[in-house]
Amino acid sequence: MLYNRNYSLYPVLTIQIWTEFAINHDQIKFLFDGKGMPLAYITWAYIAPDTEERLISDPEFRLHPSEWNEGGRIWVLDFCCKPGFGAKAIEHFSKFPPWGEGEVRWLSRKKKIMKLR
Numbered sequence: 001m002l003y004n005r006n007y008s009l010y011p012v013l014t015i016q017i018w019t020e021f022a023i024n025h026d027q028i029k030f031l032f033d034g035k036g037m038p039l040a041y042i043t044w045a046y047i048a049p050d051t052e053e054r055l056i057s058d059p060e061f062r063l064h065p066s067e068w069n070e071g072g073r074i075w076v077l078d079f080c081c082k083p084g085f086g087a088k089a090i091e092h093f094s095k096f097p098p099w100g101e102g103e104v105r106w107l108s109r110k111k112k113i114m115k116l117r
Contacts, residue, residue: 042078
């Protein structure tokens with residue numbers, strides 16, 4: 001995260017808020033290089049339709065701990081990688097999806113719903 005401009009300026013507490021529930025639910029995956037240095041991480045949740053609607057429509061919405069595993073819709077909530085490794089990380093997560101099988105959704109920076117099948 002220190003190498004990523006989008007993350008390196010955030011307070012540590014903010015990063016904790018983004019990752020704590022993912023860690024508690026075992027819904028976070030890290031990628032490391034051959035020397036054990038972190039390259040990327042991704043978090044996801046299995047949410048219900050009503051939670052999905054709030055996630056899409058409310059930019060301030062944060063999942064409650066009970067909402068991380070309440071439904072069958074897979075949503076990527078956070079993805080961060082060392083600069084220059086984005087394509088490689090995405091390729092890995094596409095080949096070996098840590099969330100299992102099914103359609104995966106996420107919001108782009110422009111708030112567009114993206115899907116991967």
